[in-house]
Amino acid sequence: MKNAVYLKNVSFSFSERPVLEDVNLTIKRGDFASIVGPNGGGKTTFLKLLLGLQKPDSGEILVLGRKPAKSRFRVGYMPQHANLDMQFPVTVMDVVLMGRLGRSLGGRYSKKDREAAAKALSEVEMSGSANHMFRELSGGQRQRVLIARALCCEPELLLLDEPTSNVDPEMEEAFLNILTELNQRMTILMASHDLGFVSQVVKSVICINRRVVIHPTSEINGAIIKDIYGGDFRMVRHDHRCSEKGHRHD
């Protein structure tokens, strides 16, 4: 069973408004795929279908070889943090530990759970902030804490919704390294509206705007972008390696 995600003839609509139409798609295990497309094009909905939080109107979805709701425990999910209450009195550790819920009745955390949470925090390089308040972090730090929470679930498939929004440009590179590292042991699927960021590390690109098209990253060019976003765009080359040491002239 090599497929992490398998969709056959999947359609989904929100009260009569079609969001996804006749989607056929497979994502192999070990892939690092990015979902791109305009806002409102169905990226978040696509992730929620994979999590079983939304049910398709028709078609079949398999995640890690099983129905989405049955695979939940093997999937880590990072939602857009803008949807969370920023006044909430919780520490970083409190948030990360939520990834260990559902392992015991009543939700007590064991020593093992705390160790797993500390390990996840160190993987996203946030160990020093374990006792800081979640509401006092920067946008990029919050993203990393939410990724740690997803890692705490010990997932085989990691779903990230807009992990690059609110990340400072200087932090982006470090952030990419973390994701590339994680990709060694799990499949990663992330939604992003930032195409430039994507092509640096991602192995394949899934374009969603009601319909779904997959491209290997090397293929991305102006014609494809026009096709996805439905308008003329100027392409800006956006290599991250033209700074300081990594500057190449060939």
Place this chain on the structure above:
Amino acid sequence: MTTVAVKKVIVMIEFITALSDPDNEFLRLALYIGALASLAFGIIGTYVVTRRISYLAGAIAHCVFGGIGAGIYLQTVVGLKWFDPIYGAVASAILAAVIIGMVSLYAEQREDTVIGALWAVGMAAGLLFMDMTPGYFDISSYLFGDILLLTERDVWMVAVLDAVILVLSIYFYNTLLAICFDDEFAKLRGIPAGAFFILLLCLTALTVVLLVRMVGIIMVIALLTLPAAVAGHFSKRLWQMMILAVFFCMAFTWSGLAVSYTYNLSSGPTIIAIAGTMYITVLIISRNWKKKRR
């Protein structure tokens, strides 16, 4: 000492003497119930504020009025002598909590309209039942609270409610925390988030019902949310917020009772006025403080 301070001390002494007067049994009862109620209010209020469901709690409180009306009707007109209006109030509060919870979970849009409708229909039903029942009812004691109506039975009922809330909120602390912070994620961890949400609304409903007599249907929501909202400004963790909310709630009710007794004012509105003033003050101070730190 300034004259104002001297006056304050005299007022306090008068209040304490009044407390020990055997004729003032109702005042002692109100203080006991105020203290016990603060535990329920502080814990449930924290959940209501962090889960952002004070509007739902408001609707539940107003549906309670329908239950009280139905209770009075059943007792007087139908002749069920054993049917105390409090049974009607509990039944209608739980029913309203379940309906409102379902609407909130499954109605994809227009949730606020449905809940607003339940809010008003609950009130209307209560008034209609009272119209159909012969005799005079002091509606204002239900709407605005009346500590003279408190009995020793209330002390026991609030104590039992406290015990239930304490046990559940300690046992399910982590789960409820996750549900209030991010219920979608909680669901993905296999937690029946919908069921816990309805449980939370039912506990809110019971808290509201048992304390309606103290501050009334209209103001009970303020006493549920204001102490927790004040506490939220000083808390780093959810449990700290609960403990502080219990403390603030007790401070508001006791000082409210003292002021209302001393100046011969209604107790409910006095308590709420003090809580509201504190909340606004804390809001303004913390805003200015944050600006200074930048």
